[in-house]
Every structure is written in C-alpha cells, then in structure tokens.
Amino acid sequence: MNTRAGEVAAGRSSDMLRIAVIGGGFTGAAFIIHAIHASQSAAGDETALRLQFDLIERSAEIGRGIAYSTRDPLHRINVPSDRMSLFCDDPTHATRWLIAHDLLDPGSTDANGHHYVSREHYGAYVAATLRDTVAAAGDRVRFTHWRASATAIHVAGTVHEVILDTGVSIEADRIALCIGHAAPALPCEISDATLRNPALITNPWAPQAFERIPQHASVLVVGTGLTMADCAVSLLERGHRGPITAISRRGLLAQPQGLFSSEADFLGDAQPPSTVRALLRMLRERIAREMPLRGWQPAVDALRFDLARVWQALPPSEQRRVVRRLLPFWDVHRFRVAPQVHAVLREAIDARRIVVETKGIAGIDDNARDGFVVTLKQRSGAREQRVFDRIVFCTGPARNISANPLVHSLLAAGRARLDGAGIGLDVDSHSQLRERDGGLVAGLFAFGPITRGSFGEMSGAPDIARHIERLLKDEKTSILSVPV
Template sequence: MIATSTPSPLRLAIIGGGFTGAVLAIHAVRASTGPLDIVVLEPRAELGRGVAYSTRDRSHRINVPSDRLDITAGESGAATAWLHAHGILPDPESEDTTGAYVPRADYGAYIGDVLARTLAAAAGRVRLRHLRTTATDVRDSDGTWTIVTQAGERVAADRVALCFGHAVPALPCRLGPGVAEAAHFVADPWAADALAGIGPESSVLVVGTGLTMADVVTSLGARGHHGKITAVSRRGLLPKTHGVFKMDLDVTGGQRPATALELLRMIRRQIAAADPALGWHPVVDSLRPALPDLWGGLPADEKRRVVRRLLPFWEVHRFRIAPQIQAALAHAQAEGRLTVERATITGLDLGADGRLEAELRRGRGETERRRFDAVVLCTGPERDVARNPLVAALLADGTASLDTVGLGLAVDRRSRVRDASGQSRPGLYAFGPMTRGSFGEMTGAPDIAQHIERTVGGLLAGET
C-alpha cells in the first residue's frame, strides 16, 4: 500500500474582522480546493460587523437597498431572501419604492450567518480561528509572514490580508480644560450609549454634515429629543437621497480624461444628457465600475486635485442615505429642529455653567462663539491611515507605502501591497476602504465584495 501525505494547509491571516475581513474569509473558503487555515485578528466578539454593523440602534439603516447587497455575483437576491426567511422582511418601515433599507444590525447578522454556514459546509477542510486582539506589526521572513499581536503573540502565515478600517479620527479642533471629560461631549458617536448624556431639550452642535450626522440626528429623534440641533461643516453639504438604480450606462463613451477638469466635464455632460425620468443617479452609479480604469489613467497631480476639489461633492452624491433617513432629516429641518450651516470649528471650551462654548469660523474668516448643551463629533473616518499603529510600522520599515493621494495604502490592481520602492509584495494584500486611493473608490459594501471575489483566486494561488 502506498502512503499518501496530506498537503499542509494554506495559512491565511486576516487582520480586521468587520465586513471586509468576513467577506474575504467567505470567498477564500469558497474559492479554495485544498486545506485552509484562517486566523482572523479582530477585537470585537462577532465577525462581520465592524463599526458599521455593530450598531444596535434600529434607526441606523443600510444606505443601499437589500437587493443590491449580495456578496456573491451568482447569488442575486440572496441577502433579501435571508431577510425574509428570518422574519425581518416584509417590514413597512424598511421598505420604499426603491427597495428595502433594513437596520444595519440585521445586515451584520446576515454576513455573520453566511460566514458560519460557509465554514460549516467546508468543515474538515477549513479551520478558522478568531483571535480577539489587534496586530502591531507584520514581518516578512523568506516568504513566511509573522504577525505580532498586541499581547506579543506571534502568528505565522503564508498570506496576510489587511482588512481593518481607518483609525478613529483626530480631534478637529482645540479642546479646553475639562471638555474631553464632559459627559455631553461625544467624541465617538458609535460608542455604546454615546448619546445617553444628551437631554431631550438640549441644544446640540453636530460637527460634520455627512452620513454619521444623519445617523446621530435620526437617533436623537428616536430617543424623543426635540431640542435645537446645529450641524456644521466647511461646505455644509448634506448626503443626497436615492433615486432610480441603474448601472449599465456607457458613461465614458470611450473617453479617458487626462485631468480632473476633464473628468468633471465628462460627468456633467452625461448628467445633462440623461433621461429626466432617471436623473443624475444612474450616471453616478454607472461611473463606479469604470472608475478604477479612469482613476489609473490620471496623473498623480490630477488625482490630488480631484481629492482636494471634488471629493466632498462626489461623496454626497455617491454615498446616499436611505429614504427613511432623508425623510427624518427633512422633517427635522421643516420643524426648525435641525439647522445646517457652513462653518469650521476651531475650539471648544467648558463654560462656568457647564455648557460647551464652540468657536466657529465662517468662510470669510470671521469667528463667533456660541454655547451648546452638547457637542457630537461626526467628522467621519480618519483619512490619515498612517495614524493606525500597524500601518505606521509597515511604512517605517518600507514594507508598505501610501497611495499617491494619501488616502490609504498603495496596492496594485490585484490588491497586493506596494512597498517603498513601488514593488508589489507577494503574500501581502489590502482590501476595503484603505485602498480607495489606489482604485478611485472602494468604500461601499457591494464594491468591496465584488473586488474580493475577483481577486481572491490570485491570493490563494500566491501569484507573483
């Protein structure tokens, strides 16, 4: 009898177990044929949730209808079917003419369940370990990677995938004595019971006017808050709401804009020529699949010009809010409870009466000081990815480099991390929002899932 040896399992380490990390694990298991040993480093108790889907607030809804949230190309309608099977749908409060916008916690539960079922189907061939810790360093030694954890543990891997989100944003302004410790100063709106210290009649300053602001205003309303809310940002832009979903328009027409201005003019021409019954939404959505090629063709200076001049306007059109959230914001504005202003906060002080005094600078440089009962920071994710200690370590030793616009890590089209010399590092990958500066866009859940599905085969094969 001839003895046969069992091949050693491929060791895959996934750093970050939110949506991106969980979807990578799912696709890696499905695409693999041999034994696979996965370790996920994620401090949260549940995989697949991350910041976005850990919220338990039922007023926090996914900002994409459920029929567009499938994570596998060949399983159209899988997310919606799961929601129906688990009694989450039908739900009049979630459903709109453009689709079902369920609470984000429910979508997080869906991702976790898909991961569990995928692992169960591959039992005996695949093992997954969840280490509730963070990584502080990733080192390459002759093709084998070593991950150093916060506790000093070392994890060996053949492939490493960086799937964590950005760091908590830096404070946007100077804080006077006692401000950081005040119960009514909310630096992290995602923390448990973050808004508990805000009374129903409190006047509230929200710093930021994007998606996080929309969640905070909606949450306050659900808690019975009826005081005045002032939301400020440099441009005072609010997220747009959804329209008709259509992604098959030929937006580029074979054009390859060479400058930021040409790119802007191309989009404006397409919107002007769009069917009035459809509006601008299909143009923006149809641009997404073409964006990696368009972005890759722009010179570095023009990419930086897009980020500096156009990114805020792109984001409010691209990252839209659920109709239910839009209705809540519009209602609050109509009642006079919500006011949106163009201003930059430059300082916060604690007054003798315990209220917070904000120093606000207007567009022309004039400043004013106004008092509020509470202040909530909603400035969005940190754009300086180097503030993450692990990224800082990778940059310091040349293992990784920043993209040309400074939004995240530089990766090639297969998501392999580029080192300080610009070369792709075999075995080291990055996925999710930290790669948006390399692709032009990589923040929405559907985009992340599709990219992972396209590239996971190369990761498993160890392409060089």
C-alpha cells in the first residue's frame, strides 16, 4: 500500500459495492468468502454484482487470528474436521482439502474415524479457501489487504469512512466488524518489569513459547480451560519433568467430546424460558432423558443450536446472571477438548504430573531468585505465597471489549452500544449494529465473538460461518444491496 497519509482510498464504478472488513481472522475471512459466493450470478451474466473488499488486518496472514496462528502441531481443533467446513451444505469440504494436501497427521484421527487436525493446518484451509474464492471471482472482485488497525469510523449517510492508524482513510458502502476475541486480561496487577520478564509467558501461542521452559522447572499455569490443555500437552510431549500447577477460581476443566448431534430441537413446542432457573431445569431434564443412551453432550448441543431463540427470550437481568454465575460452566461443556488432548491431560492429572487447584491469583513478584513469588488466594479469602520458576497465562479472552480503541470510539460517539449482558456489541437479528438510542446504524454490521451477547453464543468457527452464510443468502439482509 502506497496511499499517502490522509488520502481517501476510494474510486469505484457505479455497479461496485465497497465493503470494508475490519479484522482478518477466521470471521473476516468467512465473511469475504460468503459475500463473494452470495453475490454470484449465473455464469456469464454481465450484471453480476461487483465487490471491492478493503480488509484491515495488521497481521500478514489472513484467516488465522489467534485461534489458528499457533504452529505447534499438538494444538488441535477441538471438533472433527467434518464439522468445521466453511460451507453448511458441504460438510466434508474441510476434510477433503486437508486430505488433498496431505495434512492428516497420524495422530489426528481418533478411534471413531474423526479427524482432529492441528489448528495450523485448519488455518491453512481457511486461508486457501479465501484465496481460491477471490481468484475464482476474477475481475468481478477487487481485494486489498491493509496491514494496519482501524481507529475510528465516521458514519455519513450511505458512505462511511474508516480511519486507519497509518493516517489513511478508506471509503466504504458497508462495514463489517470482524475483530474477533478481545486480548486476554491480566489476572492481577503486574508491574511492567515483571511483564517484560521472559520467564512470564503471556502468549502461549507465540512461536517457541514452551521451548524456553527448562524441563525441570516448576510451572504455574493460570487458567484451566482449553488453552491450559494445549499448554499441558506442549509441555508434556516435550518431556517436561517439573511440577505443573494449574489454577482457576472454579477449577473447571474442559470436558471431553462424546456423541455429536446437530439437532436444533431443544425447545420443541415449548416456549423459551424467561428465567435462568427455568432454563437450567429444562437442560437438566433433557440430560436426564438422554444420558443413559447418548450421554450429556447431545443435550448441550441441542441447546447450543437453539440458543439464539432461548437467549433473546431472557430479560437482560437474567442474561447478566448467566454471565456472572454460569458462563464458565457452560463454556467447559460447550467448548470440549479433542480426545487426543483429553487423554494426555487426564493421564497427567491422574499421575499427579499436573495438579489442578481452585485458587485465584492476587499478585506476582519477580524478586525471587530465578523465579516468581506468587500470592494465591482461596475462595475463603485465605492467601498463601509460593515460588514458581515459570508462569504461563491461559486465561482466555477478556470481556471488556471497550478496551479495543475502535469499539471505544464507536461507543463514545453513540454509534454503538453494549448488549444487554454487557459482553459485546448490540446487534439485531441481521447483525446490524444498534446505536446508543437503539436505532440501527445503516451499513454497519458486526460478526463473530463481539456479538456473543446478542445471540447467546457466537464463538465457535462453525457457528460463525453458519451465521454469516445464512445472513448473506437472506434477501432481507441489506449487506449486499447496492446503494442508490
């Protein structure tokens, strides 16, 4: 990009729709792929909609984001590849691509024939599908990747302006916010000097993150969810012999996969419950019915596929109660761990090579010789100090999305508002952004994890792709309508 600072990147013919996509991880890539497919006309039709995409993503790699940027082959997708296709009507699309490119490693296939490939290889599938889709569209699609961050959006009628931190501004008819998960929050106050200590690993996805940990070092892992499972596998498979302690306030571990189900029949003919208590009762009754023959997983999946309807029937006060009290329990049952990873983790816990403790963290001091003095706190409030050689943060994304400069500017300008649960941006059923007074912002849409509070669930790649594909195919959605 050689656009001068302050210059407006514009210029299009009257039949071209300009779309700025902010965020080039999985969500941004899925949006562009499905926008191109949804705009396809009959072969040879010269009236086919022409699209200009300006993708704003600082990373050189598109389609990976945080989830699929890891290069560790032991970090696997947590559902089989046949359930990770980018296309609803072609469930084996991802698996066929992985087989065609010889990316099914010997350890990826479980006893049931399901393929849990490395997240690096799945990210390669997403990136390749985007490249192929853009290439197949020919001159009907223009695509520009701006390696920058968006800091503000100016909404003016039917034409909007995206301001980049490089000084460039981009005009667009539509804007798709696909910024993904917020960065993990620090578990406690930590000095800048401690954060700079290489023995404190704040990004477990960084290249060679675990190679810096000596085999006999005592390791504290902060967090006990899916990221901790990946961390544990990386350490153990590299022959780590030192003690590993994993802590979280509830001590909840990601649950194993079981029987898969795609039945969106949680409610059946019943009305959605209006309280959390009633919802829990329905879920427990469903699990009790299915547990003897199918296990609890299909019941959780049934709720997942019906969750948008269930969630939107709950008053905001009940939604906030879910976030405060139940969200961690839902997450460990909803986002389950790959069987290969679960087997390694379970064996290590049973052998006491990993100890899981229900504790929080109150402070970290790196004044200990070759290590850290960590203040741990129990739920009772009691505190203790222990020394660890290394610390790895596996705390998951923060819920304060307003820490993102772009989101902060939209909220401050009244062009966006938080959802009723306070964990994301408020959008309507077509993912159009709601401004401060509740009205819809023309041409401004949001997708992916930042809309979780509007739909109840929008974090897993299959759910994001399914939602985007459905909306872009819906003629009632205005995303692909050419402005007059």
